[in-house]
Amino acid sequence: MTLSPKKYSINLSVVLFIVLSLLVNGGCSSYVRGRGARTVPGGVRRLAIPIFKNKSMETGIEVYFTNALRNQMTLSQIVSLVEKTDSEAYIEGIVEEIAVQGGGQIRRNQGYPNLPDNTVLNSQQTVSATARIRLVRTSDGVELWSGSFAGSRSYASPLVTLPVINTVNPLYNLSARRQHIESLSNELMAEAHDRMTENF
Numbered sequence: 001m002t003l004s005p006k007k008y009s010i011n012l013s014v015v016l017f018i019v020l021s022l023l024v025n026g027g028c029s030s031y032v033r034g035r036g037a038r039t040v041p042g043g044v045r046r047l048a049i050p051i052f053k054n055k056s057m058e059t060g061i062e063v064y065f066t067n068a069l070r071n072q073m074t075l076s077q078i079v080s081l082v083e084k085t086d087s088e089a090y091i092e093g094i095v096e097e098i099a100v101q102g103g104g105q106i107r108r109n110q111g112y113p114n115l116p117d118n119t120v121l122n123s124q125q126t127v128s129a130t131a132r133i134r135l136v137r138t139s140d141g142v143e144l145w146s147g148s149f150a151g152s153r154s155y156a157s158p159l160v161t162l163p164v165i166n167t168v169n170p171l172y173n174l175s176a177r178r179q180h181i182e183s184l185s186n187e188l189m190a191e192a193h194d195r196m197t198e199n200f
Contacts, residue, residue: 038197040079040089041135041145047073048084048138052093052131062095064182065131068189069093078197089137089144096130096148100177127177128152129184133192147195149188153180 040047049070054062069091073079084090128151135145155176 038076038078040197042089042137044089044135044137044144045079046082046086046088047079048082048087048090049073049093050084050090052095054095056095056098058098058181061098061178061181061185062093064185065093065095065189068185069133069192072189072193076193076197084138087138089135092134092136094132096132097128098181099128101126101128124154124156125173125177126152126154127180127184129181129188131185131188131192133196135196145196147192149192151184151188153184155180 049066052062052065054060070081073081130148130150132148133146134143136142137144
């Protein structure tokens with residue numbers, strides 16, 4: 001019995017659909033296995049993440065970085081977070097620098113007629129952060145892994161708009177700066193987690 005060309009083309013379409021489905025599913029399953037195979041260097045399963053050291057002038061921001069890395073490790077479930085005395089290894093984290101720089105300067109003659117005479121303002125602020133991480137084996141102090149991470153984020157500055165007001169809201173500036181430092185810490189520690197647990 002011979003198949004008509006029409007029936008044959010339908011059957012071929014079905015076969016192609018099945019083959020493509022298998023390829024896609026196979027690719028997805030291997031990707032999941034690849035992520036599941038991530039490990040911390042040295043085969044560490046019990047990890048301690050003490051509070052980071054802070055060498056910057058921004059007080060208290062070490063908590064942002066510490067919590068961000070702890071959250072990444074908790075979500076990935078690659079290790080169990082324990083106290084340093086019960087750990088196989090621990091993280092030595094340092095916030096090296098937090099810098100804030102103004103930019104986008106505006107003047108009275110640039111479309112802001114209400115500014116006081118001879119006023120120059122920054123329309124945006126850029127906050128940058130640098131952090132360093134070491135993975136240290138608890139038993140003998142051997143460094144198993146290390147990495148440095150840097151990034152920046154920008155936000156709008158509060159602006160002076162009336163001649164009688166020659167100041168800006170310091171609470172807004174502090175709040176915005178802290179908010180962006182916290183967001184930046186999440187980004188950098190996500191990168192740290194991925195680089196540390198990358199399995200070649």
